[in-house]
Amino acid sequence: MFSCWQSAGSLVGAATGCNPSHALAAIEQTLYWADGVLIACGVACTIAALVRWRGKPFASIPEGFANDTPLPPEAVFLPVLAFLFAMLVSYPALAQYLGKVGPADAADEDKLDLAALVANNLAFVAAAVVSYVVGRRYLTRTEAGFVRGGRGIASQVLFGVGGAIAAIALCQLTLYVTVRIVQLFKPEITFPEHGVIEALRNPQCPVWLPAFLWAGVAGVTPIAEEMYFRGILQTGLIRTTRSRRWGVVVAGFMFGLAHATQPQVVPALALFGVILGVMYVHTGSLVGPIVAHAVFNAKTLVWETLLLHYN
Secondary structure (H helix, E strand, O other), rough: OOHHHHHHHHHHHHHHHHHHHHHHHHHHHHHHHHHHHHHHHHHHHHHHHOOOOOOOOOOOOOOOOOOOOOOOOHHHHHHHHHHHHHHHHHHHHHOOOEEEEEEOOOOOHEEEHHHHHHHHHHHHHHHHHHHHHHHHHHOOOOOOOOOOOOOOOHHHHEEEHHHHHHHHHHHHHHHHHHOOOOOOOHOOOOOOHHOOOOOHOOOOOOOOHHHHHHHHHHHHHHHHHHHHHHHHHHHHHHOOOOOOHHHHHHHHHHHHHHHOHHOOOOOOOOHHHHHHHHHHHHHOOOHHHHHHHHHHHHHHHHHHHHHHHOO
């Protein structure tokens, strides 16, 4: 994966005649303007969606989506238990073969825990499998099944890409405001980074790990989290509260809290959860939210990979 970006970076450097420091500055400037374009496009997508839905995103509900039958408690808790169980079982087993890597003089807690990273991906796979089984058992809405819904795949993928662009814009703006507000009261604060970003930045990172992390962050995690937070949790909340709005908002808030290891991103990701929830309620399909989630995560990884090459 890195070799592809390194080849592309070499071509950019050769074409511009820049040394590495100049190339880094050029990449940073390019990504800055790319973010600006994405934000503009995201705002346009948001306005277009609001106009199309006339400000009422829940007005068009797919046939068979609404169901007042409450979900049994095991439907909500089984995927979470599967995640925790897989993590607890796989981590000790993997720790025997995958140790912690880092400088010899570094503290143990500062080293890269390969077993934890691999176990986390495996736990998301377990959660995705159990969520799918639970969804097919309790939440199938149409003949197309739990994930797909009743619409064409191509239109759902395009809807997901548009949702991702809107979410990138709105969530980046929310994160910017959140960070600025926190810094007003605690100027000296240092915000924690995501564990995957820290792993990618670690010079001791094994050559196989980036591809594995990409597969998890842009593949397994969006599928597992959307099946659970939108497909199961949000649907359960809607059936319990008899309110689609409250179901979407509460599930989105809980999605944000699930990422509380980085407190500064909780408001932005809660908003992201609400956007994904609206997409799910509007289409009755998880394809759009999964695509939007995957594109959202992949954008961060692409930006980080480009910066890492020139740093």
